[in-house]
Amino acid sequence: MASTKLLIDDVSMKFATPAGVFHALDHIDLAVLRGSFVSLIGPSGCGKSTIFNIVAGLQEPSEGRVLIDGVDSTSTIGRVGYMLQKDLLLPWRTLTDNIILGMEIQGVKRAEARARALPLLRRYGLAGFENAYPRALSGGMRQRAALLRTLLFDTDVVLLDEPFGALDAQTRLRMQEWLLQLWEDFGKTVVFVTHDVEEAIFLSDEVYVMGARPGRIIATIAVALPRPRLRACAATPDFMALKERCLDLLHSQAPPDIEDAA
């Protein structure tokens, strides 16, 4: 079947602190299949964002490699699309010009990039806002724009770091369905970080449960629910069982903020 698209090969990350060496990540191994959707869940401070920074080439791991399509991409930038928690839309650019940022940086002419972006803007619920500035948009729309910017950046792998964390519950549900539609249309390989177990299961083919201090993967849970998924599938016994398992795994770890308060 599908081949491995993204391989995180024995990656560790250590920081020297006054209190000694801090293991942010401890021997992370992760293989993501082409075109699949995987999620990382875990407590705060388990190094989810550090993994993303390493995959995006923004941080150099202390050990290990990152391979994309079998090519060593450790510490090289511009290989994956990366969407951070904040939408980071540039306030001085219109929505369209924000979305084409990735293409523009890759050297596509502005006019051409705009021509490519416009139909997508209209198709994915941003019609009528092509020339609006970000401050005129709602949180959901800004997030859509940020996602489109990430997807239009011409890479196969997309990292999404809690993209819906700041949205209200209703908008969030709509955005999840919208994201699944986009993922199916674009055929990208998505790695998704979230705090929300239900969100992770609903979206993913595989959920990686992480533990903190040191950050490591404590379980890999395959989500075999059929696609396309509808909202109603969250009420099925299979879904419930998966959710239960994830929550048990998360709760089995001592809450780090209590343990390490001293």
Place this chain on the structure above:
Amino acid sequence: MTIPQAPAEVIARKTIATLTSDVAGVAPAKPARRLPVEKEWPTSAIVAVQIGILVVIIAAWEIGAATGFIDKFFWSHPSAIYHTLTIFFTTGDAFTDIAFTFRSTILGFLIGTFAGSALGLSFWWSKNYAAIVQPYIICFESLPKLALAPLIVLVFGIGIASKIAIATALTLVVSTLTTFAGVKAVDPDGEKLFYSLGASRLQVFRKLVIPSCLPWIISVLRVNIGLALTGAIVGEFIASQHGLGRAIIYAGQTYDIALVWVAVSVLSALAVVMYVTVSWIERVLHKGIKV
């Protein structure tokens, strides 16, 4: 001894008030207080009062001088000032002086603002370079630059160059430090986004750093125009053949107090015109960059 009898309804109201205030647990019988509201006058009334004040001051000055209450020699008086003003503009050097001061101010303002902004932006490129240069900038900032004016005049001569140099020195540091503050305020996540998209440093600089810093750069324009004017005038005070600053110094030294007032008034008019223009440019630029 008779106790004055209160009307029955007052007693009833009091009882209710006491009861409710007991329930609420607050002191009884607080006087009702309305939200204080000042009635705003129409603009015409405000302007009328403003003109009125000016007329009263000028009239008092003139009458005071005529009656000997104000010493004409030290303070001059409005009709003499007006007379000097007409001479200054008809047979005097008014336009040469205004043009000279205006030119040195604008050139100093432009050079100082552009060079200062460029210097501030340049600190983004290297933290080491910024760390090395910073103490010098701060030292130069805390130094009263006008103290260097005599030296600058010696080096650049008594022509327009020295005035431009002083105006530049005053504006440069303000622009540098403000722009540097803007550079430090660039969102690190924004840089992360750009680099994750594979951007080069030059692309980050052009597409992120400069636009982020523009509001900071623009915010000092108004301050800088005032500083540039100060610099130009001080330069003219020290040694010059033209300019409103020179006119003031010359008039003061020759006890031509009316001319001092004339030059100061023309100078304020020039300052107001430049300030208003720059404020307008600031507003237009702010709108243009949509921040």
